[in-house]
Amino acid sequence: KIAIFWFRRDLRVNDNAGLYHALKSGFKVLPIFIFDKNILDKLEDKDDARITFIYQEIEKLKTQIQKHNSSLLVKYGKPDDVWANILSDYEVRAVYTNHDYEPYATERDESLNQYFSKKDIPFYTFKDQVIFEKSEIVKDDGDPYVVFTPYKKKWLAKLKDFYIKPYPTEKYLTEFIPVKSFDLPTLKSLGFEKSTQHFPDKEFKNVLKNYGVDRDYPAKDATSRLSVHLRFGTVSIRNLVKVAQKEKSDVWLSELIWRDFYFSIIYHFPHSAKDSFRKEYDQIKWRNNEKEFEAWCHGKTGYPIVDAGMRQLNETGFMHNRIRMVVASFLTKHLLIDWRWGERYFARKLLDYELSSNVGGWQWAAGSGVDAAPYFRIFNPYEQVKKFDKDHKYIKEWVPEYADPFTYPQPMVDHKFARERCLDTYKEALK
Numbered sequence: 001k002i003a004i005f006w007f008r009r010d011l012r013v014n015d016n017a018g019l020y021h022a023l024k025s026g027f028k029v030l031p032i033f034i035f036d037k038n039i040l041d042k043l044e045d046k047d048d049a050r051i052t053f054i055y056q057e058i059e060k061l062k063t064q065i066q067k068h069n070s071s072l073l074v075k076y077g078k079p080d081d082v083w084a085n086i087l088s089d090y091e092v093r094a095v096y097t098n099h100d101y102e103p104y105a106t107e108r109d110e111s112l113n114q115y116f117s118k119k120d121i122p123f124y125t126f127k128d129q130v131i132f133e134k135s136e137i138v139k140d141d142g143d144p145y146v147v148f149t150p151y152k153k154k155w156l157a158k159l160k161d162f163y164i165k166p167y168p169t170e171k172y173l174t175e176f177i178p179v180k181s182f183d184l185p186t187l188k189s190l191g192f193e194k195s196t197q198h199f200p201d202k203e204f205k206n207v208l209k210n211y212g213v214d215r216d217y218p219a220k221d222a223t224s225r226l227s228v229h230l231r232f233g234t235v236s237i238r239n240l241v242k243v244a245q246k247e248k249s250d251v252w253l254s255e256l257i258w259r260d261f262y263f264s265i266i267y268h269f270p271h272s273a274k275d276s277f278r279k280e281y282d283q284i285k286w287r288n289n290e291k292e293f294e295a296w297c298h299g300k301t302g303y304p305i306v307d308a309g310m311r312q313l314n315e316t317g318f319m320h321n322r323i324r325m326v327v328a329s330f331l332t333k334h335l336l337i338d339w340r341w342g343e344r345y346f347a348r349k350l351l352d353y354e355l356s357s358n359v360g361g362w363q364w365a366a367g368s369g370v371d372a373a374p375y376f377r378i379f380n381p382y383e384q385v386k387k388f389d390k391d392h393k394y395i396k397e398w399v400p401e402y403a404d405p406f407t408y409p410q411p412m413v414d415h416k417f418a419r420e421r422c423l424d425t426y427k428e429a430l431k
């Protein structure tokens, strides 16, 4: 008779809410991870770096758990099938996991909940990846916030030490079930190859002192680069909020609050993962020119700041936040390509890809989202260079041919012309 703890996007033993509750349940705990076939089948690249990242983190988790005479059971398949197998192999008395707010995960968990309840197995789920979830921060009348500033104000007012206290899992690690080591399926058996991509360090970079000023300059290594770790839960959000408080970095804390905000938006408005949050923006007559989209993807637009960003993304799986805004504005406004195309490309390439923040960022740029940039605010790529990369350091790092004006291509579309075309098209749709 055992309890199961199901690791998902919380790939750490320390300060893990659901794991803590499982270990305290009174049952011995079997930890598991499922490589979800439904998700893996959708990935286009066989060397998808995120799978390598997860795989490495799973190996580390397994080693860590094995120090406590237990192991991590790793399965590959559709969750329904995997669970049917597990329940026939073990006498499971309870299942523990942490919340996941994405539409696919919410549906999966609801259907599993019904399945478990038919078998009289309680399914306990916990808040772990955010500070405040679901309807914890809503307006006084109970409606969700769709503007960031009042959301943030309430978030800060509600924050008490209680919400960032770590879960002391380390005290209960003897509660893992004693088993011999389980075999780990190989990457190949999952249909993937090892990626050669470099992953940012999990150790906290001391960037907070100048973060408020430096974070907008892409040539400076001035942001935490923790996004991939937050994405897969290899760091604890509670701990990071504590760091932000200790270092008195309100600006950085604000970014962590944006993350909570976008999770709450996807929870309350799951349709906004696919449709424009503001419906009238789905009237826009996108040009959706495939050749132009290709040029954007490959960083061949003739706008050096856009090209640098796209090449950084293609080569490293990361793009600086300021440049994400610039390339997203360029695709949706200069080229009039549907924000969903850009969102999908980012989803394929970003190591830190997170549905809620990605859709949020894209709809912010397109003007169609919550608290979005007004549609008539169209980033001027030349001005962005002047302000944020005036020595062209970032551009030259990613676009070496920029140094030679004869080989660097002409802009694929004239800025003034594109600006007018965009304003006309948006006005037509929104009238």
Ligand code: FAD
Pocket: 215, 223, 224, 225, 226, 227, 228, 230, 231, 255, 256, 258, 259, 262, 319, 320, 321, 322, 324, 325, 328, 346, 350, 352, 353, 354, 355, 357, 358, 359, 361, 362, 365
């Ligand atoms: P830091 O500046 O050190 O910030 C710390 C953490 O705060 C980040 O790791 C992230 O978790 C969170 N954060 C920072 N900025 C934002 C923001 N604007 N919205 C939500 N959370 C934020 N972030 C993702 O994690 N995944 C995405 O798929 C994603 N897609 C984006 C798409 C577009 C078009 C835009 C404009 C932004 C997107 N962002 C996304 C937000 C932001 O660009 C990244 O979180 C940030 O660049 C990650 O770098 P960092 O870890 O060094 O961030």
